[in-house]
Amino acid sequence: MLQNENIYLFLLMLPIVSFLYSSVGHGGASGYLALMALFSFSPEIMKPTALLLNLFVAGISFYYYYKGGYFNKKLFLSFAITSIPLAFLGGTIEIDASVYKKILAVLLVFAILKMLNVFGKENGSVKQVKLWQGLFVGGIIGFFSGLIGIGGGIILTPLILLLHWGNMKEAAAVSALFIWVNSAAGLIGQLSSGVHLEIETFVLVAVALIGGVLGAYLGSKKINNQSLRYILAFVLVIASVKLFFT
Template identity: 60%
Template sequence: MYASVGHGGASGYLALMALFSFPIVIIKPTALLLNIFVSGISFWYFKKNKHFNWKLFYPFAITSIPAAFIGGYLTINTTLYKQILGVFLIIAVLRILGIFKKEQDTQKSVNLPLALLIGCGIGLFSGMIGIGGGIILSPIILLLAWGTTKESAAVSALFIFVNSVSGIIGFLLKNDSFPTESFYLIPFALIGGTLGAKYGSQKFSNIKLTYMLSFVLLLASIKLFMF
């Protein structure tokens, strides 16, 4: 589902791992690793179908890549991490349900200073909690009328990819090891990502899956705040 809209799936991975009480030292790098594979596949399909706009991508990436590296390097308090993640998952639910998603009729030129600032903020936040940031970036692009739905999906996919790579590098510089459990999940992420990206870059809609995913994210968010 995530790949179908140009996302890597971090909010879903984070929600499931939070529900099953995975330790934070595993949650963050695992989500970033899976993001790389799924968003990479998603980007390839959207670019293949000519939806990628380089001029829309680079203003965000210039600042997000170094910021994601710093975020990946940082270690935050467990309680604070859970609270931040809980808030993010609620935002993700609203995003998945279509709130803040409306595409504007008239497209505008990208405001470079604002895009640089947005990229920096999303990049830092993404690296800190283990996401790529696409789920935040794509609605911003649509709200500001800087791109179409398909363009925002294509840009978000590559945005997630580069931020996730940068975040993992930062994580590895701070930590001596990488959780081996993460690699067992890659084949499943690849299969789902390929199917989602293939149909999402063309035409795809699944209302039931949307509501199911929203329920899981909301449940995980509640658990993070309560325990």
Template identity: 75%
Template sequence: MLDVATYWIFILILPVISFLYASVGHGGASGYLALMALFSFAPEVMKPTALLLNLFVAGIAFYHYYKEGYFNRKLFLSFAITSIPMAFIGGMIIIDASIYKKILALLLIFAILKMLNVFGNEKSKVKDIKIWQGLLVGAIIGFFSGLIGIGGGIILSPVILVLHWGKMKEAAAVSALFIWVNSAAGLIGQLSSGASLPNEAFIFVVFALIGGFLGGYYGSKKFNNKSLRYMLAFVLILASFKLFLI
């Protein structure tokens, strides 16, 4: 449990993270997990809480990007067919806390690179994705999404851009819905295996929604704030180091 002062510091940082992630079409689970790691939350609390927040923030992000016409249904289905059942299976698996923290630390590197816009150079020519490629990528990302407590968008977006399967806004829209379905499947898997949400979880949702709504709105309209992204990348780096050391 956090003391009152620490609790409010956590609460006030939460919408900043959801704002930045929603602005690029993500739910923010890797950011929430990093923040909870810095505040020494237990892994069994971190995973379901991050997925719950993902459901709401990714849903809002998807709404804004869909409204602007960036959603590619075919590209989304290529990944989602296998990611949903694998996220459920991953969510049912309970792993040792120390192993969990090391895997999460590695996955945070994707989030750091994404926030630093390393994968941000889109190509004018887009390639068609082959069915087997989408199914394989979806299955792998889906499994780790449920296992770690992320939606998988922070991994999927770079993959889409690096392999030229879509442009930035298209990748953001597809990732947002991908995150939502994986978060739902992963959370159901975790709850069915005995995990539970903390009493404060829905308070966290309210604050995350504030940042998520604004981030999704401005992100879908070509918003880009480099200084804020660098700040978030710094927070993720700190969390990654802490996870490696504990």
């Protein structure tokens, strides 16, 4: 992994991605996957690496948002009950590399739209999520989280805001823990099916945590750096196009 000819540029961009994602309560898997796609990492490396990075960065994000008093336990449980087992199931399934790239390319669109604030803006009114809605949404997102190697927050957060199930900070706190449990379940599923983590992956964890800690702290204290989000959205667009046509 660290033998990539552009590894130093990758390591420079990695904490920037983790900073931006953790600032909104996300682990950043879609961003890490996009970066790894740009630097031509193989899907076999991309999936477990992204989930491991998610565990650390989303965990830090959740800590700061929970500490700030934004966590809605009931809202979280309505999604997590079905997402955890289905994320594990998705993690055990190995799909063709070309199919994997196409699915990831489509899912990156959610990340792009989120970074551009096209959807998922906060609304003053909050509605109670119905149990069947939470179970259905959590299950679908959980399965694809394990299958592709993401935590699912990039999809869950906009849905919470679009359907008025919570405010911005609540969505960030719930999504952070949602990402963590899905990443853990998906990674366990992958490991149980014979996938191995390279020791070099933990170097990436250390680098990502630099941006993750700072982003989570500042994000829970109100920060909005739109210029950096535009740059990240541009990177995600390039990665999505590359994935779709390779």
